Amino acid sequence: METRKISQAVIRRLPRYYRYLGELLEDGVERISSNDLSKRMKLTASQIRQDLNNFGGFGQQGYGYNVKYLHTEIGKILGLENKHNFIIVGAGNLGQALANYSHFENQGFILKGIFDVNPTLRGMSIRDVPVRMMSEMKDFIKENNIEIAVLTIPKECAIDVAKDLVDAGIQAIWNFAHVDLNVPDNVIVESVHLSESLMRLSYNISRYNEDHADK
Amino acid sequence: METRKISQAVIRRLPRYYRYLGELLEDGVERISSNDLSKRMKLTASQIRQDLNNFGGFGQQGYGYNVKYLHTEIGKILGLENKHNFIIVGAGNLGQALANYSHFENQGFILKGIFDVNPTLRGMSIRDVPVRMMSEMKDFIKENNIEIAVLTIPKECAIDVAKDLVDAGIQAIWNFAHVDLNVPDNVIVESVHLSESLMRLSYNISRYNEDHADK
Numbered sequence: 001m002e003t004r005k006i007s008q009a010v011i012r013r014l015p016r017y018y019r020y021l022g023e024l025l026e027d028g029v030e031r032i033s034s035n036d037l038s039k040r041m042k043l044t045a046s047q048i049r050q051d052l053n054n055f056g057g058f059g060q061q062g063y064g065y066n067v068k069y070l071h072t073e074i075g076k077i078l079g080l081e082n083k084h085n086f087i088i089v090g091a092g093n094l095g096q097a098l099a100n101y102s103h104f105e106n107q108g109f110i111l112k113g114i115f116d117v118n119p120t121l122r123g124m125s126i127r128d129v130p131v132r133m134m135s136e137m138k139d140f141i142k143e144n145n146i147e148i149a150v151l152t153i154p155k156e157c158a159i160d161v162a163k164d165l166v167d168a169g170i171q172a173i174w175n176f177a178h179v180d181l182n183v184p185d186n187v188i189v190e191s192v193h194l195s196e197s198l199m200r201l202s203y204n205i206s207r208y209n210e211d212h213a214d215k
Numbered sequence: 216m217e218t219r220k221i222s223q224a225v226i227r228r229l230p231r232y233y234r235y236l237g238e239l240l241e242d243g244v245e246r247i248s249s250n251d252l253s254k255r256m257k258l259t260a261s262q263i264r265q266d267l268n269n270f271g272g273f274g275q276q277g278y279g280y281n282v283k284y285l286h287t288e289i290g291k292i293l294g295l296e297n298k299h300n301f302i303i304v305g306a307g308n309l310g311q312a313l314a315n316y317s318h319f320e321n322q323g324f325i326l327k328g329i330f331d332v333n334p335t336l337r338g339m340s341i342r343d344v345p346v347r348m349m350s351e352m353k354d355f356i357k358e359n360n361i362e363i364a365v366l367t368i369p370k371e372c373a374i375d376v377a378k379d380l381v382d383a384g385i386q387a388i389w390n391f392a393h394v395d396l397n398v399p400d401n402v403i404v405e406s407v408h409l410s411e412s413l414m415r416l417s418y419n420i421s422r423y424n425e426d427h428a429d430k
Binding site: 042103104108148178186193197 | 362387
């Protein structure tokens, strides 16, 4: 599909469109107007029309959007029609939680391996995927066409392990370590900094309490 | 502290400033110029000066910023000088991972309870906090001054449980369920939608591959 340069703000909203359209599909809804979608998503209808116009616009005036078509097309834009092999690096609680999340597989993300430094975890499997030792990681990436590594290890080791991942030719890192990774431009990093999210929550509680103490 | 209306973009960056300043403190750095901080954080120096000016500006021309002072002041702005009691709702893998993350406690977030519907989890404890049954949740919130609930349950139950949390007087919800919550304006919601983050990663892989296929 031909796409122009799309703003990061629109891209950030696409997964949310995908999720809402998926829910509509599950509910058996075939068509939806930008007005009805706007009520559900709490975006303005004009914002929705503007966003979806970025992709050539799938709506027909007066008929609304074809939910299934739009869901499929946004899925394509998000790259979800392709399979992506991934590994999890760090078999602690968070690594195990992500390994158990079978929903990722429905979206084309296939868990191929789990790695840890802890030898007591050797022999453990999660959803039939065995935990392997970190020393095997680089070869495994090269031999199994691994595109994505999920980093769920402490920040102290994350930077070194990221270097190993880059050396092994990884294409993307989904980073849960509490540190920013310095990787070459051709490696994609998406970070989830849970502590920062919790701090935003804390900030909003403080502001709310302050506002109400003033009154 | 007197603060004017601060833009959401600045607020989103504050936890990251807090993290970098914390690292500098750990490394024994006492003062830092906006130029040096800009190199580390990959923001422009003028962006940094502009951001920090929102809080009255802690820098002195030619002397740089006092790292400890700035770290403390940003911590105050983020509400981290207050203790926040929280519960985790959903003792699955993700709930357990978050319950085990002791780092939150250093930032003032105190885990008081864990709740689940699964009776086989009764009697289990994580870091000395017992798993309780969901039927006890509302009373527990009221009796233990709980401010924050962390929702790590499937989306099918999240909306109903969010209603119970609101009824019990919860102030904020840290939502990991894959659904947007409709709560009254006085309840703060911060959502972590992991699937959406993974889709952004997938999108960036697709765009990268497309760009390089063109050449």
